[in-house]
Amino acid sequence: MSRSIPRLRIDAPPAAASAAIEVLDYHTAGEPFRIVVSGYPELAGNTILERRRSALQQHDHLRKMLMWEPRGHADMYGGILVPPDHDEAQVGVLFMHNEGYSTMCGHGTIALATALVESGAIEATRTATPIGIDAPCGLVRAVAHVKESEIAAAHESGRTPRVHEVSFENVPSFAAALDVAIDVPGYGSLTVDVGYGGAFYALIDASQLGIEMHAENAAALAAAGRAITDAGRAALRAGGALATALGVSHPEEADLSFLYGTIISGPPEDPSHHSRNLCLFAEGEVDRSPTGSGVSARLAVLHARGEVQTSQEIAIESILGRESVFHGRVARTELWAGRNAVIPEVRGSAHMTGSARFVLDDNDPIGRGFLVAR
Structure with a gap:
């Protein structure tokens, strides 16, 4: 008879943790996109570009925590959800990576639109669901596409539908x-x-x-x-x-x-x-x-x-x-x-790879984030 093993708890972070951030992880054609779901502080500013400056000047330690090792890597990518500027948009997003905050991210747009529908944040009742996304470069008009058979199957089983693909109209290029x-x-x-x-x-x-x-x-x-x-x-x-x-x-x-x-x-x-x-x-x-x-x-x-x-x-x-x-x-x-x-x-197309709750222990200086030179 095999012996029992200790049961670990995933909901018990150290008492000294100064930050606890929940994320959804997706990949789009192989490129990761980590979406901050909760735990990130409200950013100062009235526009998306002002909030981008606030993230850089006041909360950049959280970008490093989420993008850099030991939780990420040199090629990690992610997004912070913020209020939108445009009336057509349902959400705004600040894109982040190993260096800072980018102005536009196509794979992130595809992953975010997918996650909004698959998580139930935006309801998809038709095969094409328009989603306005405010990026620092401007309004991006995305459409989440769901197969009709998938909508029926999701409704029958009481779950959210799986997104087949996302298309988006970019800003003037x-x-x-x-x-x-x-x-x-x-x-x-x-x-x-x-x-x-x-x-x-x-x-x-x-x-x-x-x-x-x-x-x-x-x-x-x-x-x-x-x-x-x-x-x-x-x-x-x-x-x-x-x-x-x-x-x-x-x-x-x-x-x-x-x-x-x-x-x-x-x-x-x-x-x-x-x-x-x-x-x-x-x-x-x-x-x-x-x-x-x-x-x-x-x-x-x-x-x-x-x-x-x-x-x-x-x-x-x-x-x-x-x-x-x-x-x-x-x-x-x-x-x-x-x-x-x-x-x-x-x-x-984008696909979910997981979810996580990341903590930052005040007694862990290495855990604040690092990159190894390459």
Whole structure:
């Protein structure tokens, strides 16, 4: 007869815990998204950008607690729910990662819309449920899609329905610059485009780097992406002709005028797909998904070059290959803030991976968060 084992309690955090935060964890095409459900303090400010500054200036220790080790890792991503600015929006969200707070996150939008329906926070009684999400870059119009058979099955069993996929219309996106030559230490002179899809990205084809777009080359591609991002940011800090040529200037919000990362593209694993992405962003973070804001930026540049037409849908893989895919199209074009812009529509699927209650023990300095250099 086997002996009994002690029964551990998960609802008994240490008495010295100064913070207890509950989260839902999802992934979208392989990229994690940790959603703060409760325990995060109310943020000061009347707008989403003011609350973003409050999170950075007053509560950044909680971002590190949730994103960094030992609870997260260097490539972790998450979101803090806040009141929305726009009347059309049901919720606002601050996106966070290893470095700070991003302005837009497509995979996070897909995961959040999925979680809102699957948790019962927003009721889905039809096959398409519109959800307005306020991001720092503006209003994002998402739609949670549920199969009709799933709605019936969920109703019959008294549970919430499973979301099949989420599509969203992004903010106006545009080609900020085309064919800009930039010297990148270790790689020489490279030619990049710059696209905006809620954040600014340098865009480059992998053929310029001499690196094939395979998962086993992810470290080499990431190193190149970091070098390109660093070179672009250095040029923007220095000012002058190159900074002007890169075009990293948001027409309405100075807070959005920074180079978020680099997207390297190449041939897809599935020949029926358009291409494959590796997105390197923030402080050297590698996106496991095709990157929703990056797909939007690429659509804007491809459309500006005449390589993608309005309403033409393309499938873009991440570095993981054929199973990690976003579908994107230019839904329409418009004149926005004095420039030609496109409204991208991106769709993909997210899945729940777990839930947790994280505590921060006052007597645990390492538990406040750390990252190991890579």
